Amino acid sequence: MSAEIPTPRAAKPFTRSRLVKSNRRQMLLFAALTVILTVATVWGSRVWLNSETLVFAVGSANGPEARFAAKLAAMLKNANSRLHLKIVANPDSAKALAQFDRKQADLAILRTDAKVPSRARAVAILERDVVLLVSPAGKKIKSLAELKKRKVALVADADSGGATFIRKLLEVSDDPAFASRLQLAPPVTNFDKLLAPGGYGAVIAIAPVSRLLRDKSIEQQVRRGGLILNDISESKALVRRYPGLTEETLSAGMLSSTPAIPSEDLDTVGLQWLLVAQSRLSTAVAVNLARAIYENKGELALENGFASRIEPASTDKDAFIVAHQGATDYLNDDTKSFVDRYSDLAYLGVAVLGVIGSLFAALYTKVTRIAPEKASALATAILDIGERMEHATSMDALDALQDELETVLRGVVIGLRDGTISKDGLDTFKLGYEFVRDELALRRESLKRHAGHDDNVVIVKTAQSA
Incomplete structure (x- = not known):
């Protein structure tokens, strides 16, 4: 039997792997962008709000x-x-x-x-100011009332309001004579010079605690001049009278440990910054x-x-x-x-994640995603095989068409499994496949009958196949 075998059409390259990889890359990209944008949005909101x-x-x-x-x-x-x-x-x-x-x-x-x-x-x-009551050696001051009999130097920073504070503390306004004896001295004036013979009988100074601890000049003045640091015995009463005041203690040895200056704890008053x-x-x-x-x-x-x-x-x-x-x-x-502290950010993050994730999901589904091929579209390939079957005049040609038909079926099954082919039109594809499969079987029987001898058909097929 000499019949020309039609050359099968070249099978269309199957793009299942390319589609799967492309869609997978898109999903990974959108997932990463969702996380990055969510973190950026939440962090930016936190910085902006706080x-x-x-x-x-x-x-x-x-x-x-x-x-x-x-x-x-x-x-x-x-x-x-x-x-x-x-x-x-x-x-x-x-x-x-x-x-x-x-x-x-x-x-x-x-x-x-x-x-x-x-x-x-x-x-x-930030800081504490304390009131220092200094007197010459051998002239200890037992109370603030004694100051009203002396000429007193007031040492305070010019712009701190210390002079006004001390005048209020000593109730200067009630004693005009004492007011004239209370005089403001330059802040840098040494105590020993102020208390030298013929000078002042006492010095009241307002000094920051930090300066007392760092500046050794007061220690040197007390030691050099033999000056006395005095208690303010009325400290508790003054604190009750003036709410802004605080009770302070000059600890023994605070200015100098050897010799100890002061020699014992002294009660005084102070102010806070x-x-x-x-x-x-x-x-x-x-x-x-x-x-x-x-x-x-x-x-x-x-x-x-x-x-x-x-x-x-x-x-x-x-x-x-x-x-x-x-x-x-x-x-x-x-x-x-x-x-x-971060629960509000967590709730915000969940909300932002939902919104951004939904947007990217919609974008992927409607725009960028490579849609799977419909099963009904592959029915055309099945029908094409059926049309070519009418011109097949040998068993080898039918076998080639049968192999092509099975390849299409195998591709559809795999595509349904991995998502590159949708179920749309699956019934149409199934109907076309069954129709062409049955037609191939009938065509095979027809060739066998026209050959007149089943053995000759097998021999011819074997020879041609070889």
């Missing part, structure tokens, strides 16, 4: 307040804190507090003998501010010692200036735990 610029009202630009504010601003910047300071200088401390009182500033520094704004809340004690914030300042911001200050105290000390001994603000409810709730929470370790 970032705060605080206005810090200070006195003169060369004063300790302004220099401390500059140190604090630099520390916050170096620590990449979300808090930022805008420093506003004023002619003096009183005008800075007035600005604070008008709610034009969030932070200020005040000494407790100043007029305290009603909305001021303490964040930290407080960093205050507006009561309306949020608790979270105040907590962050308190944390930054207390955990970086070493970076905030000034060259002259101011703020070198930062202390916690009093959290007592009857304190002269009530502590800010944020400072209280930090000092009492009542700040939020890690879970509490």
Whole structure:
């Protein structure tokens, strides 16, 4: 039997692997973008919501307040804190507090003998000033009342208001004669020169504790002149009379250990320098501010010692200036735990993840995803095999068509499994496959009958196949 075998059409390259890899890459890319954008959105929201610029009202630009504010601003910047300071200088401390009182500033520094704004809340004690009562050797002072019989030198920083404070403390306004004997001396004047014979009978000085601990000049003056540091026996009564005052103790050996200066503990009074914030300042911001200050105290000390001994603000409810709730929470370790602090971010993250994930899922499904081929579309290949079957005049041609038909079927089964072929039109494909398969069987029987002898058909097929 000599029949021409038609050349089978070249099978269309199957693109299942390419489709799967392309879609998988897209899914991985969108998943990664979802995570990256979610983290970026949540972090950006956290920074934006928690970032705060605080206005810090200070006195003169060369004063300790302004220099401390500059140190604090630099520390916050170096620590990449979300808090930022805008420093506003004023002619003096009183005008800075007035600005604070008008709610034009969030932070200020005040000494407790100043007029305290009603909305001021303490964040930290930056410095303590103590009152020193010094007299010549052999002329111990037993009470402040004795001062009214002496010529007294007052040593205090000119812009600190110390002179006014001492005059109020000694009730100078009630004794005009004593007022004339109480004279302001330059801050740098040595005690031993002031108390030299023919000079003053006593010196009252207001000195920061940090300066007393660092500056050895007072120790040298006391030792050189044989001066006496006196108790202020009325300290408790004065504290009760003037709420801004605090009881202070000059410990034995505080100025010098050998010889001990003072020789024993001395009671006196003092004032506190407080960093205050507006009561309306949020608790979270105040907590962050308190944390930054207390955990970086070493970076905030000034060259002259101011703020070198930062202390916690009093959290007592009857304190002269009530502590800010944020400072209280930090000092009492009542700040939020890690879970509490970041729970809001977790909820935000879940919401953002859902929105971004939905957007990318819609984008992948509707736009970028390479859609699987419909099973009904492959029915065309089946019917094409059926059309070519009519021209097959040999068993080898039918076998080739049968192999092609099975290849298409195998591809559909695998595609249904890995998703590169959808089930749309599967019934149509199934019907076409069964039709062509049955037609091939009938065509094979027809060729066998026309051959007239089954053995000859087998021989011809074998010869041609060889």
